[in-house]
Amino acid sequence: MKHHYDVIIIGAGLAGLRAAIELGEETKVAVISKVFATRSHSGAAQGGIGAALGNEEEDSWEWHMFDTVKGSDYLGDQDSIEIMTQDAPRTIYELEHIGVPFNRTAEGKIAQRAFGGHTSGFGKAAVKRACFAADRTGRVILDTLWEKSLQRGIRFFDEFHILSLIVQDHQCCGVTAYEIATGEIHVFHCKAVLLATGGAGKIFKTTSNALASTGDGMAVAYRAGAPLEDMEFVQFHPTGIYKLGILISEAARGEGGILRNNEGERFMERYAPTIKDLAPRDMVSRCILEEIRAGRGIDGKDYVHLDLTHLGQEVNDSKLAEITGFARTYAGVEPNKEPIPVQPTCHYMMGGIASNADGQVVLDSQGSTFAGLYTAGECACVSVHGANRLGCNSLLDTLVFGRRSGKEIRKFIHSIGLPPIAEDVAQQEKEKLQILMDRPGDENYGAVLAEMQAVMMDKVSVFRTQASLKEALEKIRELQQRFTRVSVGDRGNCFNRELLDVLELDNMLDLAEVIAAGALFREESRGAHFREDFPTRDDNKFLVHTLAGYRPEKEPQIFTKPVTITRFQPQERKY
């Protein structure tokens, strides 16, 4: 089936919905999502969204900007960070006006709490900057935006899985998508496409991400010629529930929770004397693993304790209700009485599809753009998070740049007509899928997936070396070969999950290769990327963004792009 729209948005998380609302009034726009909209992983965001409202304590957007730049280990582009932090208060008020039910202060203003790496006075002391609704901030924002989109009458294609971008004469003019309930291939012909497909945490064994976080949009764009930027920067959140990876938000430490080793010691005091447990995530994750390496994990195992027992039942059961519930259900501990066993969990991709602050996909170091193709949210790299994202800055990123993309797209579509596309696009996709379905295979999908997740976790996570990365790359290439022999056993057309699993695995294998290749290239340690063989930051050689270009049947082509520095010159990063 063929559809015509002005704009197609892929992804119904915060980024996609915010852009849709921006465009909804006067343009013909549809949102495609492989899971039903409110199942998008934005709904899992717990802790909060950052903005210098100053409702609880004195604050300023310049401090927020400085914290974000420093948190990024000076790799974030400062022009974009300035846009984001300056626009943050307006973004929060706008959410409040459309109905987001934030927690309130005693005067009835939006309540705020402390979060890792957010400080006042350019790094002097922790500051309350995270606006929140208990520990279900993402859930309530997602619901509110979705319901606003319903009110606007925006068309949703839920449970449609995109397969590829339609590119004609270097311009993106549509997408092909697979309807999960029927197996039918749909062609969406349009003037502009926005990719807002979220993260890719499922590449790693232990993750806070959803089954749907498989990086499809990044992979599809990459194969269509859009470079991926800074993919080696993968955030490991310090506090995932031991073995399961389910997130215990930084809000737990923002409310006063403390990390302890097997001696009961508050070890973060040693590593970050000023802000202690509220140091940024890359640091805290490394510190936890250092403690474990030094034999100070609990019972000699690879986890430490997150202690919330002193916060009191009132705080635990109201402001942290969801996460204390997770601890009870999944870890079997009562957080009012016992500490929660935690270890780092793969959480967020700082890297993504290279883009500028207006959501345009960028092709090279000169900033040339990919006509008709836009991106926002976790799958994009603007870059505002650089080498390490601060908590609460992702929800902000999705909304600020989702809106800006919408505005830019509106300008673009008014300037052009609907470009022609080939007649046989659907047929081509159908044939590709048929080949996949028909190929005889002696390889098992589950085995290839598990081996990829294991090697990425063992060799490409918090600590990396040249040797570990080379081993990982070799393994990934072996898995890519084996993938060509993975067959699809399910012949059906209705909810054929196996076919989708296989398509997602293909995407993840490509991204895994880019992550490892970028990490091998970057011979320094910066933010979340830590090379044990190059343990310091090297601004002379590597104060640059990494770009990875797709080459069929070959390893990715790695090149670089300068970092934009405006207000804050790189300094040593201490907390």
Added chain:
Amino acid sequence: MKCQFTVFRFDPAADESPRYQEYRVDAEPTDKILDCLNKIRWEQDPTLAFRASCSHGICGSDALTINGHVGLACQKLVRDYKTANNFVIEPLPLFKVIKDLVVDMNPFLEKHRSVKPYLINDEPPPEGERIQSQKDQTVIEPALRCILCASCTASCPISRSNPDYVGPAALLRAFRYVYDSRDTATGSRLAGLDGNDGAWGCKTMWWCTDVCPKGIPVTRCIGQIKRAIKQKDKKP
């Protein structure tokens, strides 16, 4: 430990009527029911269809009937059931089956839409936030926990007998906006809910409250709508 799973299967393209299929799964007591279903799909039978995403009870995808009780497959663990490691897995009741454990959620969403699930306030907003007291925010807090999993509506005896009844999940959403101190459409909202397909359809049977995986006092919230309708002249 070995567990026996008896799973509802129905593929409209191949089956004339539903059937049950047996699987044996090696599971730990701490495994989620969802982990077991994933194992079946990844290791034994790729054709088994079910929905799931976040895997920790926040996206609302995987409400199922597990041993006769509605619950989220990712929130229920093997050790939660005292059925000698035997599990019967079926789709949500009430809804039409699309395939195996996947049901058609469209009627549920239609009802959701019918309660105008968005803030209505035509007064121009201030430059900053609207002021709302902590007390007013706390009133709607229970409803903010809802993940639209449909467990309550699927379990509701009234929804079963009256297909036009809007159902507990939609009423909970209505409650969220009726009691939001920032909403100005309270009167028309209450008028829309005043009927047997609306709030009065609820006969206080508590099934919704019993099954809700987020511990929301759904029946009590519906009761608050009824109270507001009775006092319609006063804004709640």
